[in-house]
Amino acid sequence: MFKILRKTARTGLVTIGYPRAPALMPESFRGAPRFAFSAWRDARPAAAACPTGAISIRESGDGSHSGGAEGTRQVTVDYGLCIFCGECAEADADGAVRMTREFELAARDRRDLAVTAEYLLDASGTQVELTNLHQADRAADAPPEKLERTVRERIRSVLGRSLAIREVDAGSCNGCEVEIAALTNPVYDLERLGIHFVASPRHADMLLVTGPVTRNMELALAKTYRAAPDPKVVVAVGACGISGGIFGRNYAIVGGVDQVVPVDVYVPGCPPRPHALLYGILLAVGRIAQKGLPQ
Amino acid sequence: MKSGKFDQIRRDSVGLLENWREGRVEIYADLPDSGIRPVMSTLMQSGCRIAAVFAEDRTGPEQRYYLYYVFEHPEDQRYLLARAPVSTANPVFPSLSAELPSLNWHEREIQDWFGLVAEGHPNPRRVALHDNWPDVHPLRKDFSIDTLLPPFEGERHVYRPTLGEGVFQIPVGPVHAGIIEPGHFSFAVAGEPILYLQLRMFYVHKGIEKRFEQLPVNHAVYLAESISGDSSFSHGTAFCQAIEAAAGAEIPGRARRMRTILLELERIHNHTGDIGAIATDVGFVIANAHASRLRELILGLNEELTGSRLLRGMVCAGGVRRDWTRDQILRCLEVLNLFEREFSDLMLLIDASDSTRDRLERTGVLRPDKAADLGIVGVGGRASGVDRDVRRDHPYAAYDSVSFAVPVYEDGDVLRRMQVRVDEVRESLAIIRAVASDLPAGPYRVLLPPVPADACAFSAVEGWRGEIFHWIRMGAGNRLERCKIKDPSFNNWPALVEAVQGNIVPDFPVINKSFNLSYSGTDR
Numbered sequence: 034m035f036k037i038l039r040k041t042a043r044t045g046l047v048t049i050g051y052p053r054a055p056a057l058m059p060e061s062f063r064g065a066p067r068f069a070f071s072a073w074r075d076a077r078p079a080a081a082a083c084p085t086g087a088i089s090i091r092e093s094g095d096g097s098h099s100g101g102a103e104g105t106r107q108v109t110v111d112y113g114l115c116i117f118c119g120e121c122a123e124a125d126a127d128g129a130v131r132m133t134r135e136f137e138l139a140a141r142d143r144r145d146l147a148v149t150a151e152y153l154l155d156a157s158g159t160q161v162e163l164t165n166l167h168q169a170d171r172a173a174d175a176p177p178e179k180l181e182r183t184v185r186e187r188i189r190s191v192l193g194r195s196l197a198i199r200e201v202d203a204g205s206c207n208g209c210e211v212e213i214a215a216l217t218n219p220v221y222d223l224e225r226l227g228i229h230f231v232a233s234p235r236h237a238d239m240l241l242v243t244g245p246v247t248r249n250m251e252l253a254l255a256k257t258y259r260a261a262p263d264p265k266v267v268v269a270v271g272a273c274g275i276s277g278g279i280f281g282r283n284y285a286i287v288g289g290v291d292q293v294v295p296v297d298v299y300v301p302g303c304p305p306r307p308h309a310l311l312y313g314i315l316l317a318v319g320r321i322a323q324k325g326l327p328q
Numbered sequence: 329m330k331s332g333k334f335d336q337i338r339r340d341s342v343g344l345l346e347n348w349r350e351g352r353v354e355i356y357a358d359l360p361d362s363g364i365r366p367v368m369s370t371l372m373q374s375g376c377r378i379a380a381v382f383a384e385d386r387t388g389p390e391q392r393y394y395l396y397y398v399f400e401h402p403e404d405q406r407y408l409l410a411r412a413p414v415s416t417a418n419p420v421f422p423s424l425s426a427e428l429p430s431l432n433w434h435e436r437e438i439q440d441w442f443g444l445v446a447e448g449h450p451n452p453r454r455v456a457l458h459d460n461w462p463d464v465h466p467l468r469k470d471f472s473i474d475t476l477l478p479p480f481e482g483e484r485h486v487y488r489p490t491l492g493e494g495v496f497q498i499p500v501g502p503v504h505a506g507i508i509e510p511g512h513f514s515f516a517v518a519g520e521p522i523l524y525l526q527l528r529m530f531y532v533h534k535g536i537e538k539r540f541e542q543l544p545v546n547h548a549v550y551l552a553e554s555i556s557g558d559s560s561f562s563h564g565t566a567f568c569q570a571i572e573a574a575a576g577a578e579i580p581g582r583a584r585r586m587r588t589i590l591l592e593l594e595r596i597h598n599h600t601g602d603i604g605a606i607a608t609d610v611g612f613v614i615a616n617a618h619a620s621r622l623r624e625l626i627l628g629l630n631e632e633l634t635g636s637r638l639l640r641g642m643v644c645a646g647g648v649r650r651d652w653t654r655d656q657i658l659r660c661l662e663v664l665n666l667f668e669r670e671f672s673d674l675m676l677l678i679d680a681s682d683s684t685r686d687r688l689e690r691t692g693v694l695r696p697d698k699a700a701d702l703g704i705v706g707v708g709g710r711a712s713g714v715d716r717d718v719r720r721d722h723p724y725a726a727y728d729s730v731s732f733a734v735p736v737y738e739d740g741d742v743l744r745r746m747q748v749r750v751d752e753v754r755e756s757l758a759i760i761r762a763v764a765s766d767l768p769a770g771p772y773r774v775l776l777p778p779v780p781a782d783a784c785a786f787s788a789v790e791g792w793r794g795e796i797f798h799w800i801r802m803g804a805g806n807r808l809e810r811c812k813i814k815d816p817s818f819n820n821w822p823a824l825v826e827a828v829q830g831n832i833v834p835d836f837p838v839i840n841k842s843f844n845l846s847y848s849g850t851d852r
């Protein structure tokens with residue numbers, strides 16, 4: 034017993050201050066890529082290098098770029114698919130794509146994670162002019178924002194600052210679980226924020242769900258959701274939980290978590306580092322504000 | 329270099345192992361149409377171990393399927409892949425599971441995924457497809473990966489009945505109580521002791537082997553990193569080694585050594601996490617607080633060295649994607665010195681706790697003879713007398729240039745499985761120091777030539793759980809025609825079933841933790 038206490042005393046305090054204090058991370062940490070859309074000359078190499086299809090291209094006009102006719106190119110970057118691998122930045126010759134150390138990317142709406150740039154092309158297929166830069170319109174079929182807010186407020190009033198989370202692995206590779214489990218270690222110490230993991234969905238206010246949701250977990254996820262008492266929030270974790278990630282959708286995979294249960298917050302990353310998870314969890318219960326994509 | 333035992337076996341089995349072809353770490357030989365049976369006794373009597381059997385659909389170009397039986401022998405550094413044809417007209421192969429229980433799931437997976445029948449299998453039920461799936465065989469070439477299967481009506485699996493007075497059943501999962509992967513455990517218990525455990529896996533089957541067939545090589549590396557998320561670097565390396573072998577390329581010495589360092593860091597952080605988790609499951613939470621803090625130290629170091637806490641995005645076919653500065657290497661050694669001191673403190677705490685030892689000793693015993701019969705690999709095997717380690721037996725990366733001990737124990741209980749991890753962490757530290765002190769200057773990556781279509785290659789890595797292998801056949805345009813993945817977990821689940829018998833239910837979590845198998849690696 035004495036040895037244990039001595040070790041504890043010698044170790045001292047190791048817990049980080051985030052989110053109150055800024056997150057400290059090494060120079061080499063790879064966060065989200067940033068795209069200098071107005072300076073971007075050619076999105077094709079980056080799109081070809083991207084293993085997940087997070088950078089996608091649609092062209093109109095003369096696709097061959099050889100006949101001299103101008104065309105247009107629509108480039109969509111979807112952070113909901115991105116695994117932060119850095120291939121795009123390596124492939125982009127003129128440095129319009131850079132990796133950043135940005136990790137606070139979690140968003141309330143799936144569409145907040147994607148941005149589309151439209152370009153005019155010259156004969157060689159070079160992007161000569163950025164004509165439009167926009168995010169998908171939320172107004173058209175947006176979820177009832179007001180209802181969403183009411184629920185969040187109700188949750189806050191019911192829960193105060195305490196939050197019980199049930200983690201559900203609906204098909205992940207276990208990478209996200211490593212980082213989620215890390216939230217409970219003395220460095221991140223989730224409990225200092227009144228947040229803890231519980232063993233049953235019946236005790237949970239929040240489901241923290243990793244994916245991609247497999248066909249074999251579809252039913253179990255739906256049942257777990259039903260088992261959690263209302264009001265409840267769902268956070269989809271990681272590229273795979275958001276969109277299916279590198280696995281995509283196939284005979285064995287339904288896709289992202291929102292294909293099966295309604296999702297309140299999406300947390301990008303592969304896997305999201307513990308700070309990013311924390312940010313997403315706090316965003317879901319309205320204790321922190323959404324920052325938006327890297328500018 | 330060990331003597332070529334397989335050459336001798338070949339001489340002893342005239343006409344049964346034909347068309348001998350040497351790969352980088354493997355030998356291919358063709359079996360006659362009658363299959364594996366005639367040569368099986370020769371192979372097993374000469375002391376071979378069968379590591380796996382897997383299948384390939386070649387109905388397009390060759391109008392047949394192939395089965396590959398993977399063997400290794402302590403007196404040969406190569407693997408032997410004996411290939412048997414299976415005709416499309418009569419898609420049947422002889423089951424060996426009755427004599428070799430280690431092949432039980434391998435053969436059933438082939439049944440499920442390829443629709444080939446394992447004739448004479450003692451338990452031919454589905455394993456890799458759940459019972460509510462329609463009659464499909466996803467790894468057949470005529471099955472499209474995008475096939476939309478009808479909605480499932482829930483699991484209809486029939487478990488072995490639990491009968492008798494005072495005997496009852498405890499169903500657990502697929503959603504578990506902890507932050508772990510999903511699977512279903514059905515315990516039959518008589519009061520506290522567990523009579524037997526039945527497993528239902530493949531809840532996280534993601535069609536990964538099929539998905540490989542869609543991706544170009546450079547993208548497929550990222551898929552390999554996501555086979556089993558805590559083993560990203562090991563699976564990534566296994567995959568890249570296979571591609572490099574198929575391309576006939578050698579990677580630079582610096583890259584070999586950098587890979588070795590990262591492979592060992594992966595072992596250290598996972599083993600440390602497991603040591604803490606084992607302590608937690610017997611109520612020693614403070615030990616886990618220290619262990620998880622130490623794991624965090626290594627995850628941070630991983631990030632400094634690769635940009636990713638789980639070592640992702642670093643390995644590539646041809647070497648590694650980024651170089652290290654002198655400062656990064658010094659920093660690595662500095663962190664490891666700190667880690668080592670703290671790790672010793674942690675082990676002093678654990679060793680001083682009699683109650684912890686009490687709970688771990690003679691708990692969850694896997695006897696050496698059982699471990700050998702079931703083909704158990706890795707940590708679980710070495711704690712039960714199975715003296716095998718890919719790093720030593722089939723060296724890759726820079727393992728031929730360092731010497732290290734492979735810890736082996738006979739008692740096969742939770743305590744020994746923890747001890748194997750403790751010993752291995754210490755060996756890993758020594759390996760990293762040796763390799764880092766001798767890191768040659770020069771390139772860290774070579775550009776691979778396009779890999780020729782139809783080139784095949786086998787590659788093995790000792791992941792922190794045990795033996796990983798990948799086998800690939802290239803297709804046209806730098807794409808994969810087939811990628812077979814074997815995670816050590818696939819071999820080792822039967823060890824858990826064996827080890828829990830007769831133990832009390834409250835000890836199940838710690839026994840399970842002491843194996844800590846990968847569901848995603850198993851289910852793919």
Ligand code: SF4
Binds near residue numbers: 088114115120
């Ligand atoms: S960092 Fe993201 S966008 Fe860039 S290549 Fe990787 S997955 Fe694609």
